[in-house]
Amino acid sequence: MLRLAKYLKPYLGTALLTLLLLFLQTIANLFLPALMSKIVDVGIGTGDTGYILRIGLFMLLVALIGSALMVFANLNSAKVAMGFSRDLRTDLFIKVESFSLGEFNTLGTSSLITRTTNDITQVQQVVLMSLRMMVTAPLMVIGGLIMALSTNLELSVILLISIPILVVVILLVARSGMPLFKSMQVKLDKLNLVLRENLTGIRVIRAFNKVPYEQKRFDDANSDLMQTAIKVNKIMAVLMPSMMIIMNLTSVALIWFGGIRIQAGAFEVGSLIAFIQYVMQIMMALVMVTMMFVLIPRAAASAERINEVLETPFEIQDSVSGDVDCKIHGEVTFKDVTFAYPNSEEPALTHITFDTKPGKTTAIIGGTGSGKSTLISLIPRFYDITSGQLLVDGIDVKDMTQAQLRQKIGLVPQKAILFNGTIRDNMKYGKEDATDEEIWQALEVAQARDFVSEMEDGLDSYIAQGGSNVSGGQKQRLCIARALIRKPEIYIFDDSFSALDFKTDAKLRKALKHETTNSAVILVAQRVSTIMDADEILVLYDGKIVGQGTHKELLNTCDVYKEIALSQLSKEEIENGK
Structure with a gap:
């Protein structure tokens, strides 16, 4: 407990005053029995009523002073x-x-x-x-x-x-x-x-x-x-x-x-x-x-x-050098990256190498547990890589401050998270000084403008804790709008379209193309239809990249991707996707 004593330092003066008040109050309490003794031995013993009254009133005064000191001491101790x-x-x-x-x-x-x-x-x-x-x-x-x-x-x-x-x-x-x-x-x-x-x-x-x-x-x-x-x-x-x-x-x-x-x-x-x-x-x-x-x-x-x-040391710390100047923007490069969770027997990702640039959409697909979400968690440094090198804008992420790195990223997580407050409050999570015009623009791109407009209070409509008063698809679209309003250099969508119907999904991806022309887009998805038009698709299997290329190329070169595609689409849809 002594290690926490430093938190009392700002209140040292109040604490010392409390101790002084309690000291005086204790002296007053110790004085009372002596006065009582005089009343009994002198006043009652001699029958001197005047003496009894004088000492009795003095006792009452001492008791009142002691009580007042105790009250002020208790107030000060509570403040401390x-x-x-x-x-x-x-x-x-x-x-x-x-x-x-x-x-x-x-x-x-x-x-x-x-x-x-x-x-x-x-x-x-x-x-x-x-x-x-x-x-x-x-x-x-x-x-x-x-x-x-x-x-x-x-x-x-x-x-x-x-x-x-x-x-x-x-x-x-x-x-x-x-x-x-x-x-x-x-x-x-x-x-x-x-x-x-x-x-x-x-x-x-x-x-x-x-x-x-x-x-x-x-x-x-x-x-x-x-x-x-x-x-x-x-x-x-x-x-x-x-x-x-x-x-x-x-x-x-x-x-x-x-x-x-x-x-x-x-x-x-x-x-x-x-x-x-x-x-x-x-x-x-x-x-x-x-x-x-x-x-x-x-x-x-x-x-x-x-x-x-x-006293728990941070696993991830900012570099001593602090902020660094970036001459390029919106580029993510994985160089032979391997990552293993603490105390795990096998790496979650092994020898991952790829890069993405502004205006390019890189999609990631794979089975459950293949490492898709783990991979994108490395970009904002939610975890640090075990080996290899991860560059953002040509700079190792370990040489950037976490704040500087994350300022470049607009992340839409796999689980749509909204906070207690209004829609406007949630949108300003992405950009604190966002205007209503910017918010409506982001909502329109995210295909959320219609249902927000229909709400009685519009942007001032209340969002319950965790977004429990809106549907799953609405939550996802609001989360996408929150990332869009930031206008980051790198967009990361972690299976962010899973709750959307195919029509809304298609309209949203079309609108995103115009909105993200100057940014890199990394898209994790389970549905092949969502990633068919991506510039590059990475196929993960057991933490490794087993396929890399366009939709058409992967159908001919990657059995894992072809199996996923055939399980979701008809041959006609696959052919049309070519």
Whole structure:
């Protein structure tokens, strides 16, 4: 947790003010039993009502000042804790946003969500409680001991027995609870994973009648978390009763031996009352420390998980040289590129060599798992190649910043992703300063203008999270328009026409030809009809290029392509495609 202390630096002044306020509040609390002792021994003992009223009003004033100090201290501690968690959450989010896909796969999406929310909340609670108790608890213990010793040294011997016993109980409970708190966070990750899969895959679950199975799966994860939580609470449940027994036995011993001394005339009633109050303050301070021991183990486990993310080195980093000047635009070159996923036994791509230029459409086709999506993921550096060389505009992608590289690319992903907001907001993802005219132009090319125009609010029409309120084909066309509005040097379409009917597909490809004359186009498709008129077609099989050429050439030279074509088209359609 100490590694996260740097996030408290901006709030150091507020934190110090909080500690000062708590220091003064603790002094006020320590002063109250002494005043009570005077009221009992002097005021009540002599029957001086005026003295009782004067000291009583002074006690009330001290109590009010102490309460006011506590209120302001709590407000300041809340500001520090909330600011700390906000800054930490922001840095964690920025770090996660900069991860490559490989790091996402290693850490897991559900775990990253838990670390950004629940784990930071656990640490935030410890920061909050630490600020409130950091001064109060130690000062209450030390001040209470001093005041108790100054009141009666002989009775203080009882504290030498009860306090060490209390400390041992606290340490034993904390030692037993620490591993279980860490286990709880891991099991919370698992629960989040199951929940996330259920929410995102609800259609598949219902379609396959697997609701009871998923309910059992969730119940198993939930029960596992519950069992661990019960174990933790059983251990913690021992703590408070143990402390109360020790505190009550201490009080009984003080009253017993104090009463004996009062009877002997060596002690006064008011002093005994003050002594008992000091002892109770010491005990309550130790209870406060115990509360910290309850929170710290879980927060320590959370802090470790947060630091794991913050200290994870980036697999993909920008070059030291930074931005570079490009004299050519819209050219992608693969030179003997091989790529393997981390911990995989075989490369996903092997010895890939091809290039594409502005005005040229390069299509990629192949069976499921042949490496099509993997190949295009290398261009924007979602992954780094294992060997070979990948050039964009004649420059190795590793010599460019990621921002500079991705600014050149308009990507339409295989899974159409839209964000919560209006259509205009989604279009401006491609170009922040896009005008309405530019947006409508992009929508027209993407064959989306008609259905957007028919919406009641046009460009201000609301898009639900994930685009759940529009059809699959509409989502794809909106995603295509978002890429078009950017007017990039390189267009990448990853099976982006799969949800379109053949008529819309044909119209869209025709419109794209005029729109992308100055850009390179890389098109991944499953349908032969979509890529028949491409300038060059790459046929992938098991991560290798087994065919390269035009539609006509591949029909004569590549058996894999011919097999794909015959499975989708009639001989007449194939002949017409020539």
